[in-house]
Amino acid sequence: MTDRVLVVDDDASVREALGQTLELADLRPVTAGSYIEAKDHVSPEFGGVVVTDIRMPGKDGFALLDWVQKVDEDLPVILLTGEGDVPMAVKAMSNGAFDFLEKPCESKVLLSVVHKALAARELVMENRRLKRELASGDAAARMLRGTSPQSEALRARVRLVARSGAEVLVTGPLGSGTAKVAEVVHLVSSAAPHPFVKRSAAALTPEALEDACDAAGSGTLFLDEVTTLGPATQLALLDRLDTGAEPRVIAGTYRDLDAEVEAGRFSADLAMRLDMLRVAIPPLNERKEDIAPLFRHYVALACEQANLPEPEISPEVIARLMAQDWPGNARSLMNAAMRFAMGVSDPAPAEELGLAEQMTQVERTLLIAALEKAEGRAVQAAEALKLPRKTFYDKLARHGLRAEDYRKV
Structure with missing residues (x-):
């Protein structure tokens, strides 16, 4: 599940402070300043949780809670309450709120509740996925x-x-x-x-x-x-x-x-x-005829996840795959398919590179692809990769990349 937290508060400084707290915890905050803005982010497919202030102009946090419950009753909503709102917040929990926090709340308290809500949401989304797969056939x-x-x-x-x-x-x-x-x-x-x-x-x-x-x-x-x-x-x-x-x-x-x-x-x-x-x-080396169809499946899957066109898989590539023993089995084949899909290298056993080296190559390829697509606009590239800005810039520095090098003249 993508760790996303929708933060709803009409006070921009509060939204920014909450967003920074969540970003530092490697979560992915999305902010909204009103009930209307928040509605654009909520759906049954939303894999995160909602953290909302109660007192807002127009429709308040209780109205947002009611609307979220109608969209997806299993989507956790955490209420931020002032001192006088606590009795109302307690009552709201009986109507489906996941929890409430008194403002101002400590970062560790906020993160603890958010992580619990995300874990609950993750279980719901996973169970829905399994049920969909069950309904789709064998x-x-x-x-x-x-x-x-x-x-x-x-x-x-x-x-x-x-x-x-x-x-x-x-x-x-x-x-x-x-x-x-x-x-x-x-x-x-x-x-x-x-x-x-x-x-x-x-x-x-x-x-x-x-x-x-x-x-x-x-x-x-x-x-x-x-x-x-x-x-x-x-x-x-x-x-x-x-x-x-x-x-x-x-x-x-x-x-x-x-x-x-x-x-x-x-x-x-x-x-x-x-x-x-x-x-x-x-083991994979006892069923070599499975190597080619598995590799094609893994390549297609990697390209779909990274939004990349599928590369041609030539007979020479298949021949090289069939010549390997694959002691790491399907996991090694999957890693090789990922590298091939990203254009990092021709297929080779994952054992030739350590896991850290493989992931470094893949990460660098994804960063470059995002920068090229965004034409060097770092904020847009970070959003495309669903990364907090600080994390994105840290990764650029680690790989020796500069956003300005990808801007079109």
């Missing part, structure tokens, strides 16, 4: 691409295990896409209308695990790299599975789970519970 065919017999077998296996409510273990080499496979299992299962929640196992405490289960509800909880669960969290997860409580748990790993059990790093009882049904993702 998620396994749509999301697990490839024409090889191995890919056909993978899709068939996913559809089979999805029909069971039992726990699933998704295994595959690093970069093979265990999270995507887990998401597809969810989408073709009866739990699809409910949340799909992904968590990194390494960061989970027993308390965080309980919060993740609550967030998933009657849906699916995916534990990424499950072998990194701490001992206490392993015990908490086993206790929950033994009670048969929702959500359904899908675990993913590129490590050998049996070896982790033998080494004493993972609970044998928990491993047995998680490995009720297994989906094994074959």
Whole structure:
């Protein structure tokens, strides 16, 4: 989700101060000075939150809250209140306001509430996306691409295990896409209308695990790299599975789970519970006929996201792709496709460049493209990239770029 916060206040100095606070937190503020201006930014597709003052000329913050609720009742609205407005703000929360803050409010308090609202909005938008994908047809065919017999077998296996409510273990080499496979299992299962929640196992405490289960509800909880669960969290997860409580748990790993059990790093009882049904993702070098269609898909996707024309993919390019072993699997192929789409280089295994080098090249290409399109107008280029101005100028300096070099004479 794009981190955007719509700030609505008729006082320009207040709007500027709030905007700066949000920019420094790497959020993307959009400001409006009235109810009318704010309406132009709000829609069911708006992936952010609204922070609005209550007292404004004409229609006030309460009127804006009512209108937002009619447009999208799940869009969080945070009210900024004066001392005398607190009772009204409390009442407004019963009508759907996400929270209220007394003015002036400390930056850390504002950011804490905004981040909570953004997290809630992100979950709503993600669930809507999953439901749209479910409604559009066979998620396994749509999301697990490839024409090889191995890919056909993978899709068939996913559809089979999805029909069971039992726990699933998704295994595959690093970069093979265990999270995507887990998401597809969810989408073709009866739990699809409910949340799909992904968590990194390494960061989970027993308390965080309980919060993740609550967030998933009657849906699916995916534990990424499950072998990194701490001992206490392993015990908490086993206790929950033994009670048969929702959500359904899908675990993913590129490590050998049996070896982790033998080494004493993972609970044998928990491993047995998680490995009720297994989906094994074959490495890319065992299904070479999938390389070309996957690469074309990734290139098209990268060009669509960057608003770039699709480059020609010659037979020579495909030949070079087929000659590689791709130890990084689909993730490496995706990185190579991104570089190719951006015109950075011909396809080569991502291992030839570190991730930081790859991202630096891509970032520089996007900055140059934005400057060229904006004809050197830095403010317009920053807005096109949805970057705060300070962040944009910092990136230009880091790459040794100057906006004036792209202005037309």
